[in-house]
Amino acid sequence: METDTDVPPQTSGFRRIVLCVDSSDASHCAARFARRFAQHGVELTIAAVALDPRPLAPHAALSGLDLSAARRELLDDAQRAIADSSSALADKAAAVRTHVIDLAKERGDVAHALASKAKADHADLMILGTRQHHGLVRWLDPSVTDRLSQLAPCAMVVVPDGYESPREGGFQxxxxxxxxxxxxxxxxxxxxxxxxxxxxxxxxxxxxxxxxxxxxxxxxxxxxxxxxxxxxxxxxxxxxxxxxxxxxxxxxxxxxxxxxxxxxxxxxxxxxxxxxxxxxxxxxxxxxxxxxxxxxxxxxxxxxxxxxxxxxxxxxxxxxxxxxxxxxxxxx
Missing domain, CATH: 3.40.50.620 (HUPs)
Structure with missing residues (x-):
């Protein structure tokens, strides 16, 4: 029978965690970092945002372009990002859930969508990667991190692109x-x-x-x-x-x-x-x-x-x- 001593004390205060991912290498670093927290008794949600293609192509309607293919690609990209992060946590004991936020339905921006998800999950901690460059489907850039730091309903750990955790377990x-x-x-x-x-x-x-x-x-x-x-x-x-x-x-x-x-x-x-x-x-x-x-x-x-x-x-x-x-x- 397990006891409280089986739970590493360094993460025992964080039991509901939202890991925010996209298709960037920074998210891979964040997922590896999240392994430190993915222990028995922890509820970890891996969340990815599928952007709304309409703001990316504002004149599509006027030119008669069908953005449904672009939306499917964005949704698929979000699912792949979740799958990649899930595989990084597959051997851990946390209860892992996944969630794709479709901005074409829910509207708003990435930062508000992630903050709302963390609030709905009563999260104790958010984890995300950050990098310097923008991309079409890679949204974890400094501007999102900046905005999310103002909106997050809980503590937030920002993991830099390229960071390699030297160990798992406790923080030394x-x-x-x-x-x-x-x-x-x-x-x-x-x-x-x-x-x-x-x-x-x-x-x-x-x-x-x-x-x-x-x-x-x-x-x-x-x-x-x-x-x-x-x-x-x-x-x-x-x-x-x-x-x-x-x-x-x-x-x-x-x-x-x-x-x-x-x-x-x-x-x-x-x-x-x-x-x-x-x-x-x-x-x-x-x-x-x-x-x-x-x-x-x-x-x-x-x-x-x-x-x-x-x-x-x-x-x-x-x-x-x-x-x-x-x-x-x-x-x-």
């Missing part, structure tokens, strides 16, 4: 980026569900020294304000993490990270730190509120998503008062 190194806002602390609470007692955790705050300010405010005073807020933010986040049962206090570190004075920005400073530290996943909030020391999430989060070489978990501010559903109990 998780990097949390905080800015002192409620959004970033919500991201800490949600992202901590990925940790096990063996996980190394690093909390960072980026002191943005590259910004040019008005002469009315001396640069040294602003930098001092950044440092002060950063120290408070990482201390609060570290204290929150250290209080969790699945986190080992000795494995938690907190540091200030600074941008270069010129030709640099917060996104690149954060990604450099993630690469140097060999992070398995980067966790940050999105659409955080701006404060005295300039909360940097929102556009920065989307910039990081478009540049990151490691998976990025984004958490919206709606999670400030909520957490994912409790894990399902295993039964023999």
């Amino acid at each position: 190194r998780i990097l949390f980026a905080v800015d002192g806002s409620p959004t970033s602390f919500a991201a800490v609470k949600i992202g901590a569900l990925l940790a096990t007692p063996e996980t190394e955790i690093r909390v960072v705050y980026v002191v943005d020294r590259a910004i040019r300010y008005s002469d009315f405010v001396p640069m040294t005073l602003l930098e001092d304000a950044f440092v002060k807020e950063g120290e408070l933010a990482i201390a609060e986040a570290a204290q929150c993490l250290e209080s969790l049962r699945n986190v080992t206090r000795a494995h938690v570190s907190a540091n200030l990270v600074s941008t270069d004075i010129s030709a640099d920005d917060v996104s690149h400073a954060l990604l450099r730190d993630a690469e140097r530290w060999n992070a398995d996943v980067l966790v940050m909030g999105t659409h955080g509120r701006r404060g005295v020391a300039r909360a940097f999430f929102g556009s920065v989060a989307n910039r990081v998503a478009s540049l990151a070489k490691v998976p990025l978990m984004l958490v919206r501010d709606q999670h400030e008062e909520s957490t994912p559903s409790p894990p399902l109990k295993n039964v023999g």
Whole structure:
């Protein structure tokens, strides 16, 4: 008979997951990443969107063109994308369902369609790949990721094109980026569900020294304000993490990270730190509120998503008062 100890603790907080796929290589990377979560007790939905061909050929009706063949091709492409991802998860224990969203019937755009699906499934987590280039039937590009980050009803992991997961199972190194806002602390609470007692955790705050300010405010005073807020933010986040049962206090570190004075920005400073530290996943909030020391999430989060070489978990501010559903109990 199985017990709760048979469920890997690093994913026990996420039991309803929507894997968003298309025919791109980025989706293949996302499907392989999703294997980490596809365990007993998890409900995983693989969703693909079939685009409506009419917006792609707006003058078809005027010229008498029949778009039914194009629609069938788009539907077939969505089915193939689902089949490819399903095969990547065939040996896993999760309960896997599939769903094709036909925009020719449901209308709207890709981001709204996927967000609606996640909401209807009461999803705890969305996983999707992202890449730099657009295509006719490959829709997981940065613009969709950007929009979906504003609409997702749950946490979202963005897996970069070309990413190869070095292992399955627990995350060995998780990097949390905080800015002192409620959004970033919500991201800490949600992202901590990925940790096990063996996980190394690093909390960072980026002191943005590259910004040019008005002469009315001396640069040294602003930098001092950044440092002060950063120290408070990482201390609060570290204290929150250290209080969790699945986190080992000795494995938690907190540091200030600074941008270069010129030709640099917060996104690149954060990604450099993630690469140097060999992070398995980067966790940050999105659409955080701006404060005295300039909360940097929102556009920065989307910039990081478009540049990151490691998976990025984004958490919206709606999670400030909520957490994912409790894990399902295993039964023999």
